[in-house]
Amino acid sequence: MPTCLDGSLVTRSIPASQRAAASPNGFRSAVAPPLLAGVVCSDMAVRHYTLDVSLSTAVESASIVPGLLSIFHEQELTETIHDTNGQGYLATFVGKNGRFVILRVHSHGLVTIDLQCYEEDNAAQLDNLLNALEKKLKVLLNGNIARIKKLPALTRGAKVDRYWPTADGRLMEYDIDQVVYEEDSEYQNIKILHSQQYGNILVLDGDVNLAESDLAYTQAITGSGKENYAGKEVLILGGGDGGILAELVKQKPKMITMVEIDQKVIDGCKMHMRKTCGNILDNLRGDCYQILIQDCVPLLKKYVQEGRTFDYVINDLTAIPISTAPEEDSTWEFLRLILDLSIRVLHPKGKYFTQGNSVNLTEALRLYEEQLAKLSCPVDFRKEVVCVPSYLEQWVFYTAWKK
Amino acid sequence: MPTCLDGSLVTRSIPASQRAAASPNGFRSAVAPPLLAGVVCSDMAVRHYTLDVSLSTAVESASIVPGLLSIFHEQELTETIHDTNGQGYLATFVGKNGRFVILRVHSHGLVTIDLQCYEEDNAAQLDNLLNALEKKLKVLLNGNIARIKKLPALTRGAKVDRYWPTADGRLMEYDIDQVVYEEDSEYQNIKILHSQQYGNILVLDGDVNLAESDLAYTQAITGSGKENYAGKEVLILGGGDGGILAELVKQKPKMITMVEIDQKVIDGCKMHMRKTCGNILDNLRGDCYQILIQDCVPLLKKYVQEGRTFDYVINDLTAIPISTAPEEDSTWEFLRLILDLSIRVLHPKGKYFTQGNSVNLTEALRLYEEQLAKLSCPVDFRKEVVCVPSYLEQWVFYTAWKK
Numbered sequence: 001m002p003t004c005l006d007g008s009l010v011t012r013s014i015p016a017s018q019r020a021a022a023s024p025n026g027f028r029s030a031v032a033p034p035l036l037a038g039v040v041c042s043d044m045a046v047r048h049y050t051l052d053v054s055l056s057t058a059v060e061s062a063s064i065v066p067g068l069l070s071i072f073h074e075q076e077l078t079e080t081i082h083d084t085n086g087q088g089y090l091a092t093f094v095g096k097n098g099r100f101v102i103l104r105v106h107s108h109g110l111v112t113i114d115l116q117c118y119e120e121d122n123a124a125q126l127d128n129l130l131n132a133l134e135k136k137l138k139v140l141l142n143g144n145i146a147r148i149k150k151l152p153a154l155t156r157g158a159k160v161d162r163y164w165p166t167a168d169g170r171l172m173e174y175d176i177d178q179v180v181y182e183e184d185s186e187y188q189n190i191k192i193l194h195s196q197q198y199g200n201i202l203v204l205d206g207d208v209n210l211a212e213s214d215l216a217y218t219q220a221i222t223g224s225g226k227e228n229y230a231g232k233e234v235l236i237l238g239g240g241d242g243g244i245l246a247e248l249v250k251q252k253p254k255m256i257t258m259v260e261i262d263q264k265v266i267d268g269c270k271m272h273m274r275k276t277c278g279n280i281l282d283n284l285r286g287d288c289y290q291i292l293i294q295d296c297v298p299l300l301k302k303y304v305q306e307g308r309t310f311d312y313v314i315n316d317l318t319a320i321p322i323s324t325a326p327e328e329d330s331t332w333e334f335l336r337l338i339l340d341l342s343i344r345v346l347h348p349k350g351k352y353f354t355q356g357n358s359v360n361l362t363e364a365l366r367l368y369e370e371q372l373a374k375l376s377c378p379v380d381f382r383k384e385v386v387c388v389p390s391y392l393e394q395w396v397f398y399t400a401w402k403k
Numbered sequence: 404m405p406t407c408l409d410g411s412l413v414t415r416s417i418p419a420s421q422r423a424a425a426s427p428n429g430f431r432s433a434v435a436p437p438l439l440a441g442v443v444c445s446d447m448a449v450r451h452y453t454l455d456v457s458l459s460t461a462v463e464s465a466s467i468v469p470g471l472l473s474i475f476h477e478q479e480l481t482e483t484i485h486d487t488n489g490q491g492y493l494a495t496f497v498g499k500n501g502r503f504v505i506l507r508v509h510s511h512g513l514v515t516i517d518l519q520c521y522e523e524d525n526a527a528q529l530d531n532l533l534n535a536l537e538k539k540l541k542v543l544l545n546g547n548i549a550r551i552k553k554l555p556a557l558t559r560g561a562k563v564d565r566y567w568p569t570a571d572g573r574l575m576e577y578d579i580d581q582v583v584y585e586e587d588s589e590y591q592n593i594k595i596l597h598s599q600q601y602g603n604i605l606v607l608d609g610d611v612n613l614a615e616s617d618l619a620y621t622q623a624i625t626g627s628g629k630e631n632y633a634g635k636e637v638l639i640l641g642g643g644d645g646g647i648l649a650e651l652v653k654q655k656p657k658m659i660t661m662v663e664i665d666q667k668v669i670d671g672c673k674m675h676m677r678k679t680c681g682n683i684l685d686n687l688r689g690d691c692y693q694i695l696i697q698d699c700v701p702l703l704k705k706y707v708q709e710g711r712t713f714d715y716v717i718n719d720l721t722a723i724p725i726s727t728a729p730e731e732d733s734t735w736e737f738l739r740l741i742l743d744l745s746i747r748v749l750h751p752k753g754k755y756f757t758q759g760n761s762v763n764l765t766e767a768l769r770l771y772e773e774q775l776a777k778l779s780c781p782v783d784f785r786k787e788v789v790c791v792p793s794y795l796e797q798w799v800f801y802t803a804w805k806k
Binding site: 040044045046048050052054055056078080082083084085087088090092094096097098100102104106108109110112114116146147149151152154156157161162163165168169170171172173174175196197198213216359360387389392393394 | 485515517599619763
């Protein structure tokens with residue numbers, strides 16, 4: 001999982017195609033998937049409940065703790081009181097079957113309770129315990145409570161992982177119930193996960209790429225329904241899920257060339273993302289399209305040399321890197337190389353479409369726009385903010401064209 | 404906060420109007436807001452990091468723990484080893500400035516680490532600690548790691564609360580940075596929260612109702628752009644954010660009557676949801692609309708008695724209750740009363756629009772459809788699944804009409 005704790009690159013929908021070419025440049029080196037030795041050996045996940053009470057004014061722990069202890073003792077929990085060096089009250093309680101509770105009365109006016117247990121534990125008993133604690137706290141702190149917050153429990157170490165943070169690093173719990181496909185290709189870790197509401201979701205190296213619910217993504221990256229592709233020459237960079245290809249062939253273009261580096265993405269999507277790709281990935285070649293399994297960079301260079309142009313170039317490869325650290329220069333350079341080549345194969349009246357990034361990553365978006373100003377062919381651009389259902393954050397899409 | 408732990412009712416967009424009428428029936432009694440005595444007294448929130456390593460095969464704690472202890476000791480953390488009654492290894496570590504770490508080696512093949520600290524603590528030091536632990540675990544468990552998961556840290560007890568679960572009870576972290584309005588009316592707790600990407604968000608009794616980004620909601624509940632409101636009589640039940648009213652007046656209807664019970668919702672939205680309501684709430688009466696501040700039930704009864712009908716009735720009141728427990732019968736009865744009255748004031752060729760619920764709450768949706776089959780005027784209906792940006796879950800909308 002790309003994480004935010006260590007300031008590493010976090011990207012969404014990183015280039016199928018770009019990955020290979022990128023590795024030598026050190027791109028995404030910080031987000032290599034963890035050592036995947038195999039499947040999780042047990043499904044006995046830990047459920048982690050939290051109950052937090054924010055106070056209007058700070059209180060002495062002595063006014064709360066004795067009233068709560070009887071509840072813990074009733075549950076046959078063994079208590080340890082810790083020395084906090086003056087940082088409030090902290091006690092831990094160990095119970096049967098792996099139950100573990102932490103009670104902290106923070107000296108600035110916050111009471112936090114953690115309850116960890118195994119998923120197979122008696123949920124009703126644990127609810128009762130939490131409810132009893134909440135009820136007692138309401139009595140003990142009557143008139144002094146600003147907020148009571150009981151979050152949905154975290155499920156930790158489950159066989160099927162439901163937590164896929166947004167590109168801007170926020171915690172999101174998906175309704176994922178099954179891993180339907182998982183492969184490590186030579187370029188990336190590929191997962192297809194089943195969501196109750198989004199259908200199957202393609203996840204590449206931990207980034208949510210596209211779900212079967214996400215026609216909005218395909219529409220945005222093909223011009224939001226305002227373009228006419230009939231009779232046109234189209235180049236798709238990446239796009240291994242087949243969504244763009246499947247939508248555009250309906251419009252009878254002259255020829256669509258799609259360049260996807262990772263056969264295993266196509267293999268997975270062909271089987272499990274059929275609401276997105278239909279049957280378009282069943283054959284690498286059709287009346288008005290061809291799919292090339294290769295790195296797009298040498299191909300773009302060849303097209304430039306040949307003077308070949310396209311009416312539309314759709315870059316479905318690259319999220320804008322989030323890191324803006326100087327050592328990531330090569331990332332931006334690589335990104336600009338792709339951009340530059342793409343614009344060079346664009347017909348003078350053609351359009352270049354690409355996704356950008358989370359609307360919240362304003363600095364990354366600004367840097368991307370800086371790259372657009374540095375291309376060998378000058379371009380103008382516009383951007384649009386789109387809601388892609390499975391992303392759980394607003395996403396920026398760009399359109400660029402030659403000046 | 405409506406929670407799911409205790410099986411209480413969790414609803415979205417509960418009736419401005421219905422709330423008042425509902426209380427006597429016990430509706431939503433389970434989701435009364437907590438005792439709100441005032442604002443959180445300090446912004447020294449707790450940051451709670453988790454690092455979980457799922458193993459392919461279970462290991463003895465003795466093969467991991469000694470290798471990790473040196474890292475904890477370097478950080479001057481004071482260790483306590485707990486007796487777990489055979490449920491794996493559990494140690495807690497108390498450090499300076501309120502730092503607290505938990506290390507568990509669960510006997511079925513899972514290592515969990517929790518790190519709690521104050522928000523003002525040195526983030527780089529904590530990152531280093533977590534990274535050191537992760538790195539060491541990778542060495543110690545080389546070849547046996549199925550997944551490493553480091554979630555975005557939970558922020559607990561912060562002045563501005565960013566966690567607003569979905570209707571189906573999943574944890575979601577919003578990019579909320581400010582409370583711009585908060586009032587307790589006689590009916591509910593009203594908050595308007597600022598989100599970087601969604602604009603201001605109206606939250607009623609802990610339920611995300613509507614954000615300024617959510618034109619998709621207004622479009623869905625007015626017929627997805629397929630209706631012509633020009634010259635029509637329209638009744639809006641609830642709708643205090645003004646979104647529906649602001650959109651429909653643009654179409655020059657004959658008259659829109661909007662019935663909202665809670666003046667304080669209107670007061671807040673008029674000031675802080677202007678991307679949604681424009682200036683429509685500045686006056687309770689305009690060329691083609693009137694806003695009545697009252698309970699909709701007596702009004703509907705009066706309209707029925709008078710034989711008055713509307714071309715469109717838009718129920719922006721009620722999420723379908725989630726609880727399906729027998730004791731909640733009164734909820735469904737109340738809901739059916741509103742439905743029944745609404746259909747009775749509907750012109751024979753008119754349309755009734757309403758929101759339903761989270762698409763994942765299939766049982767609640769089924770029960771709602773059961774109510775539709777029990778009305779005094781038989782109706783047909785269809786439903787549509789819509790992505791409302793700020794909801795972070797797919798939402799069902801209904802259209803009903805007289806058979």
